[in-house]
Amino acid sequence: MLLHFTKMHGLGNDFMVIDLITQRARLRDEQVRQLADRRFGVGFDQLLVVEPPRDPDMDFRYRIFNADGSEVENCGNGARCFARFVLDQRLTHKREIRVETAGGPLTLKVNDDDQVTVDMGAPRFSPATLPFDATEDRPLHALEVDGETYEIGAVSMGNPHAVLRVRSVDSAPVERLGPAIEAHPRFPRRVNVGFMQVVSPHEIHLRVFERGSGETLACGTGACAAVASGIRQGLLQSPVTVHLRGGDLRIEWPGEEAPLMMTGPAERVFEGRIALA
Numbered sequence: 001m002l003l004h005f006t007k008m009h010g011l012g013n014d015f016m017v018i019d020l021i022t023q024r025a026r027l028r029d030e031q032v033r034q035l036a037d038r039r040f041g042v043g044f045d046q047l048l049v050v051e052p053p054r055d056p057d058m059d060f061r062y063r064i065f066n067a068d069g070s071e072v073e074n075c076g077n078g079a080r081c082f083a084r085f086v087l088d089q090r091l092t093h094k095r096e097i098r099v100e101t102a103g104g105p106l107t108l109k110v111n112d113d114d115q116v117t118v119d120m121g122a123p124r125f126s127p128a129t130l131p132f133d134a135t136e137d138r139p140l141h142a143l144e145v146d147g148e149t150y151e152i153g154a155v156s157m158g159n160p161h162a163v164l165r166v167r168s169v170d171s172a173p174v175e176r177l178g179p180a181i182e183a184h185p186r187f188p189r190r191v192n193v194g195f196m197q198v199v200s201p202h203e204i205h206l207r208v209f210e211r212g213s214g215e216t217l218a219c220g221t222g223a224c225a226a227v228a229s230g231i232r233q234g235l236l237q238s239p240v241t242v243h244l245r246g247g248d249l250r251i252e253w254p255g256e257e258a259p260l261m262m263t264g265p266a267e268r269v270f271e272g273r274i275a276l277a
């Protein structure tokens, strides 16, 4: 069978988006990995799947699969592309869209300037929400990696994030520390690893080594997690501009249990059809 898809990106974090409302397909992990391959497949950081909601109060179910085939709880850049996709495909006419994810509900709002604002819900810091093996909830945790001790912020945006403050993102040891922390035994479901350089209370640079996909040009939930951790440590104040390799996101969070809002672009690149092996 031929599967129709749209290739999209949010600041260079790229996605294959498929609608399983007007199409039918069951994707096995191995098929996702093959589709993710940038030479033998379509090539993407994540696969985004549009399904009918299970909760009647929601408009859609939003499922996310990393390039390694793992299904995950949330994808911030993907959420903005999801909103653009369901409007372009006329699966809805709403410009404020409620979606259910494995990490909890999101509200996606397509603005007049075509930027998309996502209500990401409140960041959570309790280690159990990541999950992260730690005895208490604190702004910074000591983590031993290859004989060195690092201080990390632990944040859940539905998906797990470890945030490391660095002097410069350009010289940050992303290739070495990213994989080592992603697979650290204290993160039973692995973890996304953010490297944050604080420029001012309202501005950071960020690189993210993503769980299941490696370093990406941008990570929406990573930007949210870095800002939430920075605000909690008293380093940052809302709103914060996050400079990622692929471009900028605006993050607003008043703190505590208030929802965190992320605003940024969503681009369509091409449409295609592919025969599923």
Ligand SMILES: N[C@H](CCC[C@H](N)C(=O)O)C(=O)O
Pocket (backbone or CB within 6 Å): 013, 045, 046, 064, 066, 072, 073, 074, 075, 076, 077, 078, 159, 160, 192, 210, 211, 212, 213, 216, 218, 219, 220, 221, 222
């Ligand atoms: N790699 C992430 C999922 C994609 C997150 C990222 N692409 C974003 O924009 O939030 C995880 O395993 O939790």
